[in-house]
Amino acid sequence: MKLKQIFISLLFAMIALTSMSQATGQDATAPVVAEVSTEKKAYEPKTIAELATSFWQTTGINAIFDVNDGETTSEPKGHAYEREMTWFESSLGRIMMILIVFLLFYLAIAKNFEPLLLIPIAFGGLLANIPLAGMGGEHGMLGIIYNMGIANEFFPLLIFMGVGAMTDFGPLLANPKTALLGGAAQFGIFGSLVGAVMIGFDLQSASAISIIGGADGPTSIFIANRLAPDMLGAIAVAAYSYMALVPVIQPPIMRALTSKAERVIVMKTTRQVHRLEKLIFPIVVLVLSILVLPESTPLIGAFAFGNFAKESGVVDRLSDTMQNALINIVTIFLGLGVGSKLAADKFLVLETMGIMIIGLIAFSAGTAAGVIMAKIMNRFSKEPINPLIGAAGVSAVPMSARVVSKVGSEEKPGNVLLMHAMGPNVAGVIGSAVAAGVLLSIFK
Amino acid sequence: MAEVNNVVEALKFMALGMGVVFLFLYILVVLVKVQAALIAKYFPENTPKIPTTPVGNTVEDENRRVAAIIAAVSEFRKNKS
Structure with missing residues (x-):
């Protein structure tokens, strides 16, 4: 099968070469490469060689290897923002991006790393790197999706609504002081902000990058779009890949910062939470965010709405839609839209490297700060607190809580920390939304 | 020169950000405790110990x-x- 394809492409290449040399021989004054025109013209008879040449010029192989046709980048904002692609972007760059896309496929399918997000993002990236198709442009599929919900920050909010409808605040309400752990983990955001500025990013871009430390995909997209839209693709890919790598990144940090005696601490069983407490909680959070930080109300408002619908108990149909159908649909669109930023001309820039590194530091710093805070709380608290649950302060829900539980039960079989870790975990979601609000208020 | 300024700015952002995050969550913790106490007082039947x-x-x-x-x-x- 492959041999056949190679043979066919070789054949085309040969035809093209011979016909080009013929053209130069016959008519030296005419330009060698015929312009592919979109306007309607009276049809002129063509030889089979000319037909083959013009076909060859529209193939992807030609677009990748022979890049002198002045192809422009595709921009969802419209033709006015397009520029001509460089030689690298429209040739090697594309091939590199397609390889990266297949690496993401591999991670999603074989390693099961956040497949729900990586598959749509990677496939979007594949489509965005198709030469000549202009999928990411104003009228291309990816461009339409991008304009529909990412350029105006709508999709991240819908995701937040669904996450709200999926979140159970019971564990947090049962042991409220663990919420402070979710605050400590936000050090990842602000610590890496300083780091990003040190390596030369300007303040606004640095803020957008450092939000990766919140380990919260929708928030990262929301902030990146406001503060540094050019870096959206790299930031989203970094945020989601590090979220997928939670089980790999977090445990070594957790083990390094705690002693064996601390890791085997058994925590008290959480109390039963009254239904009314759960019902009122989203309203309390919302009112507080309105008073303190109206900048973050789009995120927290959507979150509170989803949670309120769930806890009200009378609109199961709506809450079910938010948790399943709606969030699934939006995930597809969000993934493809973000994937459009994996086009070679947008992703293969020097900043991407910096974003990946800063993102990793941000993530690790957040985990470390959470664990250290939990150690301090354990020292001063009457009830024992296992420092491992601090790592769940990064808001990758519920993955980091699961990781904490796994590490905890490895240290001491039967020690179930999951419920205790869910407290800091959901507080981390609120914490990173608040941190996002602070950053937005600075650059208002 | 400008870079030094930026780092100082970033440190200020950090102070503000961490301060607000902790303040927010701390108020939240207090509110949740108050709320739990109030609910336990006025609607006690559903909270078995x-x-x-x-x-x-x-x-x-x-x-x-x-x-x-x-x-x-x-x-x-x-x-x-």
Whole structure:
């Protein structure tokens, strides 16, 4: 099968070469490469060689290897923002991006790393790197999706609504002081902000990058779009890949910062939470965010709405839609839209490297700060607190809580920390939304 | 020169950001505690107390473990549905 394809492409290449040399021989004054025109013209008879040449010029192989046709980048904002692609972007760059896309496929399918997000993002990236198709442009599929919900920050909010409808605040309400752990983990955001500025990013871009430390995909997209839209693709890919790598990144940090005696601490069983407490909680959070930080109300408002619908108990149909159908649909669109930023001309820039590194530091710093805070709380608290649950302060829900539980039960079989870790975990979601609000208020 | 300024700015952002995050969550913790106390006072019937026993006894330990597992499983099922 492959041999056949190679043979066919070789054949085309040969035809093209011979016909080009013929053209130069016959008519030296005419330009060698015929312009592919979109306007309607009276049809002129063509030889089979000319037909083959013009076909060859529209193939992807030609677009990748022979890049002198002045192809422009595709921009969802419209033709006015397009520029001509460089030689690298429209040739090697594309091939590199397609390889990266297949690496993401591999991670999603074989390693099961956040497949729900990586598959749509990677496939979007594949489509965005198709030469000549202009999928990411104003009228291309990816461009339409991008304009529909990412350029105006709508999709991240819908995701937040669904996450709200999926979140159970019971564990947090049962042991409220663990919420402070979710605050400590936000050090990842602000610590890496300083780091990003040190390596030369300007303040606004640095803020957008450092939000990766919140380990919260929708928030990262929301902030990146406001503060540094050019870096959206790299930031989203970094945020989601590090979220997928939670089980790999977090445990070594957790083990390094705690002693064996601390890791085997058994925590008290959480109390039963009254239904009314759960019902009122989203309203309390919302009112507080309105008073303190109206900048973050789009995120927290959507979150509170989803949670309120769930806890009200009378609109199961709506809450079910938010948790399943709606969030699934939006995930597809969000993934493809973000994937459009994996086009070679947008992703293969020097900043991407910096974003990946800063993102990793941000993530690790957040985990470390959470664990250290939990150690301090354990020292001063009457009830024992296992420092491992601090790592769940990064808001990758519920993955980091699961990781904490796994590490905890490895240290001491039967020690179930999951419920205790869910407290800091959901507080981390609120914490990173608040941190996002602070950053937005600075650059208002 | 400009870079030095930027780092100082970033440190200020950090102070502000961490301050606001902690303040927000701290107020939230206080509100949640107040709310829990109020609800326990005025709607007491639905808050059964789970007896807590100190660690040490192996049988008690086992019971606690079973309780935790049951709680986790029921929470998980509830989340799933």
